[in-house]
Amino acid sequence: MSWLDHIPEAARLWLDGRRPDEVECIVSDLPGIARGKAMPATKFGRQSRFYLPRTIFQQTITGGWAEVPLPESATEPDMILTPDYATATAAPWTADVTLQVIHDMTLQDGTPVPTAPRNVLRRVVAAYAEMGLTPVVAPEMEFYLVARHTDPGVPIAPMIGRTGRAAAARQAYSLSAIDEYGPVIDDIYDFAEAQGFEIDGITQEGGAGQLEINLRHGDPVKLADEIFFFKRLIREAALRHGCFATFMAKPIEGEPGSSMHIHHSLLDAQRRNVFSDADGAETAAFRHFIGGLQRHLPSAIALLAPYVNSYRRYVKEFAAPVNLEWGRDNRTAGLRIPISEPEARRVENRIAGMDCNPYLGIAASLACGLLGLREERDPAPEMTGNAYASEGAVPRGLYDALDLFARAEDLRALLGPEFSQVYSIVKTTEYDEYLQAISPWEREHLLINV
Known part of the structure; x- marks a missing residue:
């Protein structure tokens, strides 16, 4: 798991020689809810990118969907999620050894997803x-x-x-x-x-x-x-x-x-x-x-x-x-x-x-x-x-x-x-x-x- 060489010291200290069982790949939606997917750590280590539909930023706090007049609203294309290893941190409340990693979000052409809150802050x-x-x-x-x-x-x-x-x-x-x-x-x-x-x-x-x-x-x-x-x-x-x-x-x-x-x-x-x-x-x-x-x-x-x-x-x-x-x-x-x-x-x-x-x-x-x-x-x-x-x-x-x-x-x-x-x-x-x-x-x- 060479990716573990890139995580912060606090995460390495928490692992204390253990191998992580699971990794949560997360992003923030508009309300600030953690969205993403959890996967075995071995699978996470074999992949360099992950995918989620970019329409998650059109979801309301109640779980409904807003009608946004953009092309992706109908076809729900994927955005590309790339791990930001600097954000890797423990999930110490879980029963197994789990790490959380916030991901960077880009369109398929490599440009930042404009509706992602983390990207909005980076823009400012x-x-x-x-x-x-x-x-x-x-x-x-x-x-x-x-x-x-x-x-x-x-x-x-x-x-x-x-x-x-x-x-x-x-x-x-x-x-x-x-x-x-x-x-x-x-x-x-x-x-x-x-x-x-x-x-x-x-x-x-x-x-x-x-x-x-x-x-x-x-x-x-x-x-x-x-x-x-x-x-x-x-x-x-x-x-x-x-x-x-x-x-x-x-x-x-x-x-x-x-x-x-x-x-x-x-x-x-x-x-x-x-x-x-x-x-x-x-x-x-x-x-x-x-x-x-x-x-x-x-x-x-x-x-x-x-x-x-x-x-x-x-x-x-x-x-x-x-x-x-x-x-x-x-x-x-x-x-x-x-x-x-x-x-x-x-x-x-x-x-x-x-x-x-x-x-x-x-x-x-x-x-x-x-x-x-x-x-x-x-x-x-x-x-x-x-x-x-x-x-x-x-x-x-x-x-x-x-x-x-x-x-x-x-x-x-x-x-x-x-x-x-x-x-x-x-x-x-x-x-x-x-x-x-x-x-x-x-x-x-x-x-x-x-």
Whole structure:
């Protein structure tokens, strides 16, 4: 198995001289679900490429298919999957010795599949490279541990902790709250170590059973790969202990939503942070990046908040800014500048939900900043007070967000015209499917009152 010579050290250490039994060949679809095929490791080692229909990127979150007016929609031609051995990592929850490998996706002529989320992010990173810049990101992942839930008609409940009581809300940063589900966290740490992922910290958030995991800063594609892997490992750790992990934006009524805050900085060819000058002062690039986020994020919300549930998170003073104000060390602002040394100066986008596809969420956020650099767009004045009192700048529903995205020509060109077309159609299809469902609120308040 000569291909094992090309896998990361963490994967080799986890194997510890064992031969893998199975390899999972995976890619991310539009929602961020792992798609692909599993095969015996011996067969994987004999093949250099694999095949899947490229129409998997036309599939909705419900498993339906959007009607996309492209030639491949009818014939479903294969795309070519080539292993990216640098992504090989353990699947430590399986009974046998299994590795996961993310694959590069190309058309049969060798060009990148334009609708693949990982390729969309690479496209944006390449646009930065054309300007001599390297983007660096650091994501924060929020999620809930909830009780097992098998009936969609019943509200989601917090998990039961080791004391036998349901996880308590409004216990932000409480170590005792984290201890309630210590066994789940222990497995998250163990799985992450086996997979070679570095966790910067775990904290209790404000919701009942809500946690946040911070990752170290680094390359956008690598970090998106890690979030893609992390969501699966967290779910597997939860299942071991009789609960579910959910990355819904708003899973529990009356509780805060779950976000994916994204920290951004940019490096020049000498690996210097272009947001700070030689004297440590803020630069024009820093201001233009913020200006780009303020100008273009409304048009990108459809990628940062991709489902109808996503907009339930955007409630004022529920730890989810609905504004695009910017401020230093101001958590009420949608765009926060954390306290840091000049070489670590960065912009934190607090708008994205944890339910977004990590490749697309990071790509959209970086794209907005890049457009600001191109346009040399200055931001609005800094918000020094309570930004929750500001006028909301975020679309309040998926339909409005998709309408803004449809009219954002510069953003769509940067992300890719074909991707943008397919994404819009898939999300519109999902919204139409949602409209066919009748909610408990409608039955309670409309059945005999209207």
